[in-house]
Amino acid sequence: MNKLKPVLAAYLVSVSFIASAENTDILTGDVRLSCEAILCLSSGDRPSECAPSIKRYFSIKEEKMKDTIRKRKDFLSICPSSKEKDMPELVNAIANGAGRCDAKELNRVMRRTKVVKKCQKTGLWHNETTCTDITINYIEPKKPKYCTAYEQQGLTYQVDQVKYVGQPDQGGRWVNIK
Template identity: 50%
Template sequence: MKRLAITSVFAAMTIMAAPAQADDLFTGDVRLACEAVLCLSSGTRPSECAPSLQRYFSISAKKMSDTIKKRKSFLNLCPAASQDEKMASLVDAITNGAGRCDYASLNSSLRSWRRTGDGIETYIRNSLPSYCTAYNNNAYTDIKEPRYVGVPERGGHWVDADKYDAALAEYNKRIAAEDEARRRAQSSGYFGNRNR
């Protein structure tokens, strides 16, 4: 069903872009904006997406909120971006989520610190931000949502959805080795002999 919705959006944008004459083709930022909407709606981005994505991600400001506003204004140059509420919702989802919801960005932006008895410990939160959920689950996007491996207290982290099974196996192997090392240390009396 989601693919059907995405296909109909692409078809609508193609019809809008279909020229009566060759001179009527979109050009410049209007063309790049339409291409960016299409490319950022899909997890698969062919090389033809490079110019529009480079233009989109080159838009920045000092504050993230201003960057989002400028990027939204750019995407709104595409006539299809405001054709109905669903397309407006797609543009909102893209401007808030694109470039911020991949596993690498999540591992960076969701890094937190907590004080422990041994000092300060870092961990990565396992709750996906609402803007990522809106972007990944929009009716017009076809993006595989990153997945969280493990638990925050034991080095959990976000991974690409396609690599989840391998990452989970590696994580479980590491946890088992850590638990075994801890068990051996405890059974040898290492922890119990610290004060002697």
Template identity: 45%
Template sequence: MKKKFILAALVVTLGSTAGTVSTQDVLTGDTRLACEAILCLSSGTRPRECTPSLSRYFSISYRKLSDTIRGRLNFLKLCPVANQTPEMQSLVSAISRGAGRCDAASMNSTLVMWRGSYDDGTTYISNQMPDYCAAYTGHAYTDFSSSGTLPRYVGTPERGGYWVEARGYDHALAEYSERIRREDEERRRQSWLN
């Protein structure tokens, strides 16, 4: 509830900023898209109206990740409210670092770890959300936890756990549990044979 109130305050702030200019000076172009992107990326649910601003935001891409993050941050800073308060500055910074990198697919590909020796080891997917994702999804001005859109981890790293989108968690957990049950059953069968 608190986060919904904060998002509403953000909308009011954006509206009041736009309301102080004459009708000829209404936010347009990249300035408007930057403000819309801040609103759209502050929530885990994204309506169709977010498509133009999110397309513009995610089109900012460079060879180096650090350059992409900097470019996206500079784009978001085009919004007049982006620097109004320390909280808004930290939101814009968190969005630029986390948006597009904290979904289940991204975390499953970037959180792959190696356990064991060089010749004999295995990979697994860490169940620890990266700091930049925690800063983004847990920011006071975002609404991921209460909207039920925060990616969730299924299982344990040692047994092939992985990240899924919140809406698919129950199904993924059931599949994972069934796989673990079959693996345990096979291990027990093999131990009886030996």
């Protein structure tokens, strides 16, 4: 986690260990996992210590994506630091973007279809035109707004990023880059 933004890391770590007014309790259960998930999902590095919180976060699934996002945001919001300055924006960006902005997922959700009319001259003297509709599949080269918000949120650090390579009409796609 050494590549995390130092201010966020220090802040969340201190909050993770201080829970009561007497400053003697350590956060446990979902409250602890929530704080750790914020820290781990804000970082491009995810050491093994992140596994329990990341697993808990991504285990939250509902039938509709909007419900999954809402429940994941609710989970992150139980961390005491989630209400502090700039943190609600971070929680929102994580809930909307984490796990949804890698190349594999972008290639899946940004898949589009369009129908184009292809015409060609036919007949002995090419004086007739025959047209057919052709369906073309392509991947949209513009990131969704939730990915831009997640990546450009001031408190996140992403090691793996994605870029679009090629042209949409010639097999263009999203690829992960370091």
